[in-house]
Amino acid sequence: MNDKLNYDPTPEQQLVWVQEALIQDGFEKMSISSSSNSYYKEMRENVAIVVNLDDGKHDISFLAFGKRVDEDRDNMLGRVGTLIAEAMTGAQPTRKDSDEVIDDVVPPVENAESNIQKPAKNTNSDVESVKNADSVVSNVPTVHEPAQALTPSPNEHGLMDLIARYVGNDVLQVFGETGSGKSKFGLEAAREAIAAGKKVYYLDTERNLTVDDINSLKGCQYKYTPVLDEIDKIVQNLPAVDVVILDSIGFPVLTTYARLSVKQKGDALLKLIAIFGDLKTWAYKHNGIAIVTNQPESDFNKPPGHVARPFGDKSQFAAKEIWKTKIESRSQNQTNISLTAFRSRSVGFGTKIASMNISDAGVVIS
Numbered sequence: 433m434n435d436k437l438n439y440d441p442t443p444e445q446q447l448v449w450v451q452e453a454l455i456q457d458g459f460e461k462m463s464i465s466s467s468s469n470s471y472y473k474e475m476r477e478n479v480a481i482v483v484n485l486d487d488g489k490h491d492i493s494f495l496a497f498g499k500r501v502d503e504d505r506d507n508m509l510g511r512v513g514t515l516i517a518e519a520m521t522g523a524q525p526t527r528k529d530s531d532e533v534i535d536d537v538v539p540p541v542e543n544a545e546s547n548i549q550k551p552a553k554n555t556n557s558d559v560e561s562v563k564n565a566d567s568v569v570s571n572v573p574t575v576h577e578p579a580q581a582l583t584p585s586p587n588e589h590g591l592m593d594l595i596a597r598y599v600g601n602d603v604l605q606v607f608g609e610t611g612s613g614k615s616k617f618g619l620e621a622a623r624e625a626i627a628a629g630k631k632v633y634y635l636d637t638e639r640n641l642t643v644d645d646i647n648s649l650k651g652c653q654y655k656y657t658p659v660l661d662e663i664d665k666i667v668q669n670l671p672a673v674d675v676v677i678l679d680s681i682g683f684p685v686l687t688t689y690a691r692l693s694v695k696q697k698g699d700a701l702l703k704l705i706a707i708f709g710d711l712k713t714w715a716y717k718h719n720g721i722a723i724v725t726n727q728p729e730s731d732f733n734k735p736p737g738h739v740a741r742p743f744g745d746k747s748q749f750a751a752k753e754i755w756k757t758k759i760e761s762r763s764q765n766q767t768n769i770s771l772t773a774f775r776s777r778s779v780g781f782g783t784k785i786a787s788m789n790i791s792d793a794g795v796v797i798s
Contacts (some may be wrong), residue, residue, distance in 0.1 A: 434465060438784055441520075443484055443718065446519075446520045447485065447521060449519045450519045450520060451485070452519070453515055453518075453519035454471045454483060454515075454516075455471075455517075455523075456475075457473070457512075457515060458473050458475075458495060459471040459472060459473045459481075459483065460472060461490065461581070461745060462472070462482070462609060466767060467651055469484070469485040470482060470483065470484045470485065470486065471483045471485070472746075474512075481512055482749075483512065483516070524595075526549060526793070539642045546630065546683045550758045551579065556661050557643050563621055564645050584671050588725060589622055590624055590628075591621055591624050591786075591797050592621060592624050592625050592628065592630075592675070592721075593669050593720060594785070594786065595621065595720065595723070597775070598752075598753050598777075598778055598785075599721055599753050600721075600752070601714065601715050601716065601718075601719045602716075602721070602751075602752035602753075603708065603711050603712050603715060603717050603723075603724060603750060603751045603752055603753075603754065604721065604722070604723050604724070604752070604753045604754075605724045605726055605727055605742055605748065605751035605753070605754045605755070606618070606671070606724070606725050606726070606754075606755050606756075606757060606771070607682075607725065607726040607727060607742040607743070607754065607755075607756060607757070607774070608649045608728065608756055608757030608758060609727075609728065609757075609758075609759075610727070611759070611760075612757040612758060612759050612769055613624075613757050613767070613769040613788050613790060614679070614680065614725040614726075614757055615640035615641065615679050615680075615794050616639070616788065617681075617723075617725070617757065617788065617797070618634075618679045618723055618725055618770055619641065619645055619648075619649075619795070620797055621675070621677060621723055622634050622649055622652055622675065622677050622746045623649065625674065625675045626649065626650070626651050626652055630666065630673075630674040630675055631653075631671075631672075631673035631674045631675070631676070631678065632649070632651075632652040632653070632672060632673060632675045632676075633652070633653045633655075633671060633673045633675070633676045634652050634653065634654045634655070634677045635657075635663065635666060635667075635676070635677065635678045635679070635681070636654065636655065636656045636679055637656070637657065637658050637678070637679065637681075637683050637684050638658070638679065638680055638683050638725050639658075640654060640679060647694060650664060653671065654671065658683070658687065658702060659683055659684065660684040660688070663678075663681075663684055663707065664703055664706070664707055665709050667710045667711060667714075670710075670711075670714050671720070672718050672719050673720060674718075674719075674721070675720060675721050675722075675723070676711065676714065676720060676721075676722045676723070677716075677722075677724075678707075678711070678722070678723070678724045678725070679724075680725040680726055680727065681704060681707060681708070681724050681725070681726050681744065681747075682704075682726045682727040682742070682743040682744060683788065684703070685743070685744070686727065686743065688700070695716065701744065701747075704747050705744065705746060705747045705750065707747075708724070708744075708747045708750035708751065708752050709750055711724065711750070712750050716791045724751070726742045726743055727742075727743045727746065728740040728741065728742060728743060729741050729742065729743045729744075730743075740773075742754060742774075748775065751775075752777060753772060753773070753775070753777065753778075754773075754774040754775040754776070755771050755772065755774060755785055756771070756774040757769055757770070757771055757788075758770050758772065764793075765790070765791055765792065766789060766790060766791035767789075767790045768787065768789055768790075769781075769787070769788040769789075769790065769793075770784055770786075770787055770788075771784070771785045771786045771787070771788065773785055786798060
C-alpha cells in the first residue's frame with residue numbers, strides 16, 4: 433500500500449487493503465462459508481476480536497468467554513478500528529497499534545455477543561478524526577462496546593425456564609467428557625418441555641437413550657441417525673416446533689474423522705459449523721430453543737493448562753451459551769454433576785449454573 437494517494441480508490445480496492453492489513457496484523461478468515469468475509473484474531477484466555485466485512489460493513493466486536501469485564505479498558509477495539517481506517521486510505525498499517533492489541537489484552541469480555549447489526553458508540557477518537565477529515569474514507573468502522581451483562585434469576589420454575597432466561601430463542605451448547613450427564617440433561621429438558629405442552633424434536637445420534645427413555649418422550653418427534661449427511665439434511669428441514677435437541681453433534685464427526693482425508697476433514701468441520709448456523713437460523717425463525725450436546729476437543733498436542741473447548745473448531749461461536757458438565761462425585765448409587773458457564777453472555781467463566789443428580793430414582797436438576 434502507498435503512504436499517499438493521488439486518486440480516489442474504489443470500494444473494492446479499499447476492501448483488498450483492509451483484508452491485507454488484517455491478515456498482516458494476525459487476523460484469520462472465519463470458515464463459516466465460502467462467501468463469508470469475516471476475520472477473527474484469537475487473543476489469549478479465550479477472547480477473540482471479530483471483524484465483519486460483509487456487505488460493505490466494517491463492524492468490530494468481541495467474541496469471548498471468560499471473566500467478564502464491563503469495558504474495553506485498553507481500547508483494543510478502537511485500535512483495530514484505527515488499523516482499518518488507515519488501511520482504507522491506502523496508508524501502510526501502523527504496526528505499533530496492532531502489536532499493542534496483542535500485548536495489552538484485558539481480561540475476556542463475557543457479554544460478547546457479536547451483535548453486528550446494532551451500531552454502537554464509537555470509542556476511538558482517532559477513528560472519529562479520520563471520519564471528519566478530508567480523506568477517501570467513506571465508511572469508518574463501527575466499534576461495538578461490550579454491553580452490560582444481566583444475570584438471570586435463580587432456577588425457580590424448572591429447567592426449560594432456566595435455559596430460556598439464559599438463551600432466549602437461540603442455541604445452547606452443552607459439552608463435557610463421556611458419562612458426564614449431557615444426554616441426561618437433554619432428556620430431562622425434552623421431558624419437561626413435553627410436560628409443559630411444548631412441541632419437541634429429538635435428534636439422537638448416539639443411541640444413548642434406552643427404550644424406556646424413548647417411550648417417556650410421548651408426543652415428541654424422535655429420530656435416530658448416526659450419519660452426518662443425514663443429520664445435515666434433517667437440520668436444514670426442521671419442523672416448526674418449540675424445542676430441538678441434538679444429542680450429539682460431535683460424535684458423528686468423530687466416528688469417521690480418522691478415515692477422512694485432510695480435505696474431507698475440513699469439509700466435515702465446515703458441515704458441523706453449517707449445522708450450528710442452521711440451528712441458529714431455525715431458532716430465530718420459529719422462536720424456538722435448540723439444545724446441542726457435544727464432546728470436548730482432543731487434548732493431543734495441547735500445552736499444559738490448556739482449557740479444552742467444545743469439539744468443532746469455530747462452531748462454538750454459533751451458540752449463544754456454552755455450558756460444561758463435570759462429574760463432581762460418583763458412587764455405586766448416584767452421580768453428582770455440575771453445570772458451569774464456559775462461554776456466557778450473562779455470567780462469568782466457571783459460574784455454576786445448576787447441579788444434576790443421577791440415581792436409580794431418576795434425574796434431578798436444581
